[in-house]
Amino acid sequence: MGASPVAELDEEALAAAIPPAERRERGAYYTPARLVAQLLAQVRPFVGEGPGRIVDPACGAGAFLSACATHFPDAELLGLELSETSARQAQARVPRARIAVGDALRGGLERLLRPGGPGLELWIGNPPYNGTSALLRDPLAYGRLRALLPPDFALPPGTSLRDDFAFFLLLAAERLSQRPGVLAFVTSATLLDAFLYAPLRRYLLSRLSLREVLELPADTFQGTQVRTCATIWTSHDAQATPPRHRRCASKELGFAPHEPAALAPASPDWLLRPTSAEATELDRLWRANGQALTTLLPVSLPGLKTRFDELLVDDDPARLLARVDAFLACPPEALADFARAHGLPPKTWPKLEALKGEVGVEQRAHPACVRPFFRYAGAKHRGALPEAARAHCYLSRALIPRGDHRLRGEYDPHRGHVKLLFNTRELPLAAALLDAEGCVHAHRHSRFAPLEVPARLLREGLGAARRGELGPLVPNLSPEGVALAERLGGPLLLFRALVGFINSEAVQEVWAPAFGALRDLPIPFDLQP
Ligand SMILES: C[S@@+](CC[C@H](N)C(=O)[O-])C[C@H]1O[C@@H](n2cnc3c(N)ncnc32)[C@H](O)[C@@H]1O
Secondary structure, rough: OOOOOOOOOOOHHHHHOOHHHHHHHHHHOOOOHHHHHHHHHHHHHHHHOOEEEEOOOOOOHHHHHEEEEEEEEOEEEEEEEEHHHHHHHHHOOOOOOEEEOHHHHHHHHHHHOOOOOOOOOOEEOOOOOOOHHHHHHHHHHHHHOOOOOOOOOOOOOOOOOOOOHHHHHHHHHHHOOOOOOOEEEEOOOOOHHHHHHHHHHHHHHEEEEEEEEOOOOOOOOOOOOEEEEEEEEOOOOOOOOOOOOEOOOOOOHOOOOOEEEEEEOOOOOOOOOOOOOOHHHHHHHHHEEEHHHHHHHHOOOEEEEOOHHHEEEEHHHHHHHHHHHHHHOOHHHHHHHHHHHOOOOHHHHHHHHHHHHHHOOOOOOHHHHHHEEOOOHHHHOOOEEEEEHHEEEOOOOOOOOOOOOOOOOOEEEHOOOOOOEEEEOOHHHHHEEEEEOHHHHOOOOOOEEEEEEHHHHHHHHHHHHHHEEEEEEEEOHHHHHHHHHHHHOOOHHHHHHHHHHHOHHHHHHHHHHHHHOOOOEEEEOOOOO
């Protein structure tokens, strides 16, 4: 097959014309023509004489359908697209395709697809990925898609189907497990290795045959940082050769794939990419004589999320107190003047009004609620927090009504002087030690473990915080952690050693690339200071 007789439209320019908020909401990142061509080249060996029907269930402006029209002139072409504007662009670009406006996750495909149809069906495209699907807030639609999974298909704690692309994969797998076909989707690379998607991987591997995995370079989609991949699956074929994994060179080099490696996805992770032998050996050693970080430090908490930093966070404590005081004293009809006087941007004004509606008793701001606040930023603050991360927040339960500060009962985990800040099952792994009293900002999936916690919390878990006396502060360590701390010279020195270990070359360069998104880091008991 020739490499690229594709209608040369600039996909990035088309997508960039969509307003940014809408773009994020519907995951509108169009696929560069060279990647489309590369994916079609990879698909070719699996479609025999060519597909009878081609389906792009989230076709955008038609990047895939237009290329398919050239490569497979006899195939029926079907596209579905949420946005009317994009669907119109796709239709103009590929006049012979049947393109409908609709929502693939809410029955749109059922209306587009007939049950039977000609020969092999190729599902190809780049379904949206946006971190957290709006479907999770729509129990009816979520329930319908969740029902595609077998009744005994449990999602283990901490895992879920979270992103739109996962639901598109479910729909495609359902269809292609009932008729011959090929599935080739560009998705977030979390599909390959995230802990969250281990059940999805297991399910897809049980329904279809995985044939090719392409890990795509970081520069694939302009203006994004998301890691992406393409996976090619066929309807189940017991004779299929083992799947192959390849990394692709940068988009400037045309996504040329490197040498393939055979894959053998296996329980419990069902990883769709190879792991280095060195990483597997380290993981085995550390696990055999060590303990997962989150077990060694049994109590960890998410950071503070005010949802209203413009009002509740400031570098200057006096300015913060004055602002909150003025807000509390301000009558609802004068909120716009208050906002202007304090430089709060118009987009925050609805939040001000909502908060005013919720604030009950407080009339004046209390200086004791102004607390040090650290804008922890994960890997950017590896090791220790820089001076520039220091700020102040106004911490009051009335002003953070959704309880996202995770204060429970009287216990305030932010009070402690020493905390280990870290993330788990999310790349890049990083840790820092905070040894000053203050609230920690919620950075993505970061957590913090106080050096000391009330004895009952350690014994009974966080739920105990709402029930009565919590007992004296004790080191936040498992029995094995206590023994390890004794060897290293105390809990503080253990915390320092943990920071060093998590940020070490062995973890960062060897273990994390293989397992960092998948497992809790095991801490070896022979940890060095
Ligand atoms: C990542 S873009 C890819 C578009 C096109 N397939 C390409 O590769 O250039 C995802 C597209 O899916 C559309 N979309 C998002 N949610 C959808 C849904 N539930 N049903 C159908 N289309 C959807 C978006 O509007 C966007 O155009």
